[in-house]
Amino acid sequence: MTDSRLAIVVLAAGQGTRMKSNLPKLLHPLAGLPVVSHVLATAKALGAAHVITVVRFDRDRLAAVVAEDLPESAIVDQDEIPGTGRAVEQAVAALPADFDGDVLVVNGDVPLLDADTLISFIAAHRASAASATVLSAVPDDATGYGRIIRSEDGAFDRIVEQKDATDAELAVAEINAGVYLFGLAALRDQLAQLTTDNAQGEKYLTDVIGLLRRAGSEVTAVPVAEAWLVAGINDRAQLGEAAAKLNALIVRGWQLAGVTVQDPATTWIDLRAKLAADVTLLPGTQILGSTVVETGAVIGPDTTLTDCEIGSSAVVKRTDATLAVIGAEASVGPFSYLRPGTYLGADGKIGAFVETKNAKIGAGSKVPHLSYVGDATVGVESNIGAGTIFANYDGVNKHSSEIGSYVRTGSHNVFVAPIRIGDGAYTGAGAVVRKDVPSGSLAINVAPQRNMDGWVQANRPGTDAAKAAVESGE
Numbered sequence: 001m002t003d004s005r006l007a008i009v010v011l012a013a014g015q016g017t018r019m020k021s022n023l024p025k026l027l028h029p030l031a032g033l034p035v036v037s038h039v040l041a042t043a044k045a046l047g048a049a050h051v052i053t054v055v056r057f058d059r060d061r062l063a064a065v066v067a068e069d070l071p072e073s074a075i076v077d078q079d080e081i082p083g084t085g086r087a088v089e090q091a092v093a094a095l096p097a098d099f100d101g102d103v104l105v106v107n108g109d110v111p112l113l114d115a116d117t118l119i120s121f122i123a124a125h126r127a128s129a130a131s132a133t134v135l136s137a138v139p140d141d142a143t144g145y146g147r148i149i150r151s152e153d154g155a156f157d158r159i160v161e162q163k164d165a166t167d168a169e170l171a172v173a174e175i176n177a178g179v180y181l182f183g184l185a186a187l188r189d190q191l192a193q194l195t196t197d198n199a200q201g202e203k204y205l206t207d208v209i210g211l212l213r214r215a216g217s218e219v220t221a222v223p224v225a226e227a228w229l230v231a232g233i234n235d236r237a238q239l240g241e242a243a244a245k246l247n248a249l250i251v252r253g254w255q256l257a258g259v260t261v262q263d264p265a266t267t268w269i270d271l272r273a274k275l276a277a278d279v280t281l282l283p284g285t286q287i288l289g290s291t292v293v294e295t296g297a298v299i300g301p302d303t304t305l306t307d308c309e310i311g312s313s314a315v316v317k318r319t320d321a322t323l324a325v326i327g328a329e330a331s332v333g334p335f336s337y338l339r340p341g342t343y344l345g346a347d348g349k350i351g352a353f354v355e356t357k358n359a360k361i362g363a364g365s366k367v368p369h370l371s372y373v374g375d376a377t378v379g380v381e382s383n384i385g386a387g388t389i390f391a392n393y394d395g396v397n398k399h400s401s402e403i404g405s406y407v408r409t410g411s412h413n414v415f416v417a418p419i420r421i422g423d424g425a426y427t428g429a430g431a432v433v434r435k436d437v438p439s440g441s442l443a444i445n446v447a448p449q450r451n452m453d454g455w456v457q458a459n460r461p462g463t464d465a466a467k468a469a470v471e472s473g474e
Contacts, residue, residue: 032270379405
């Protein structure tokens with residue numbers, strides 16, 4: 001449902017220099033999504049009548065993400081006047097003239113703040129007569145944060161920045177979380193009073209709170225239940241902390257939904273992944289992107305799946321797979337590498353030290369070990385011998401191979417594409433197959449073995465091999 005009296009301003013104009021990265025801070029991945037995408041998802045869940053995202057640094061890349069995740073959001077470019085106060089001032093100016101509701105200001109680098117917390121925050125604001133409400137928190141360490149100072153009766157009095165605080169004020173544990181809800185009229189009036197007359201030459205949004213208090217307006221502060229909800233991301237250490245916290249929540253959610261996770265500390269699951277009940281995840285497993293795992297499948301240990309589809313009761317162990325489809329009751333691994341375009345049918349097998357790419361392997365077919373299958377189609381119930389290579393590249397172009405159904409290929413084969421091996425055909429061990437093999441045929445390379453008697457003694461005299469040969473008496 002749409003809240004016709006709510007507008008949301010997402011602050012996404014910061015440069016994020018402390019990340020020390022060429023990638024904008026808000027585009028760093030977190031549980032498979034950019035940091036800002038989490039904030040946009042929360043904004044969408046609130047059903048606001050208007051969402052405005054303020055951008056500046058790397059604006060095109062950020063704007064592209066906003067347009068994809070929340071296309072209904074307006075995008076406002078912050079001008080040369082720095083500061084959060086200026087960003088909100090420009091966002092307010094972009095609101096429709098007939099809007100007269102509440103304005104929620106959130107930061108694009110606070111990704112763990114959820115919709116339920118903000119719904120309660122909005123309800124508390126509207127239940128009061130306050131012109132503004134500040135979201136607060138009580139972290140384990142308040143160092144660096146502005147403190148929420150309350151009067152003796154517990155009412156909000158003011159925000160004091162760390163650098164301006166007295167010793168008594170520094171002892172206060174409650175901090176300003178940087179999330180605000182304003183009545184539009186009061187906000188607009190005080191934004192007009194902001195100046196850049198400070199050491200940083202910026203328009204600060206926190207100054208609006210001070211201006212409202214000096215004007216006699218009521219301001220309230222509502223604390224969150226857990227301080228991690230409002231933890232911001234300014235550097236890679238904080239990004240790592242947020243990732244660990246969010247992943248722990250995701251893992252627990254799947255556990256409660258019927259997924260067995262043997263070692264939550266080493267298991268990572270992205271937000272877009274989908275797991276059925278009775279899936280088992282073994283230690284060291286990463287379920288990334290939009291991976292889907294059906295019921296009864298066992299994944300891991302030490303396995304990474306990115307944007308894969310895993311069928312029911314399949315087993316995938318010690319495998320790295322991307323954009324692969326694994327059928328029901330199929331087996332993959334250990335030490336398999338499945339590149340994009342791999343399809344393994346039901347009850348099929350991709351075994352130890354096998355690499356596949358753009359390969360469709362039919363139901364019941366097996367590539368047990370030590371092979372490369374690229375740009376190939378394998379029918380049903382076929383077996384590819386150990387050490388087989390599909391030579392799909394001629395130095396200029398890639399070519400495809402087609403292996404029929406019920407085919408048995410020998411060990412150490414090389415299939416030089418493009419070729420076709422018909423249904424029910426066999427190939428001999430060590431064969432280099434350059435021509436099509438008709439159905440039901442056996443393909444071999446005829447090269448009689450030659451034994452050169454006395455070669456070692458003649459060519460490697462004095463070696464241990466030569467001595468052993470002489471002593472053998474043969």
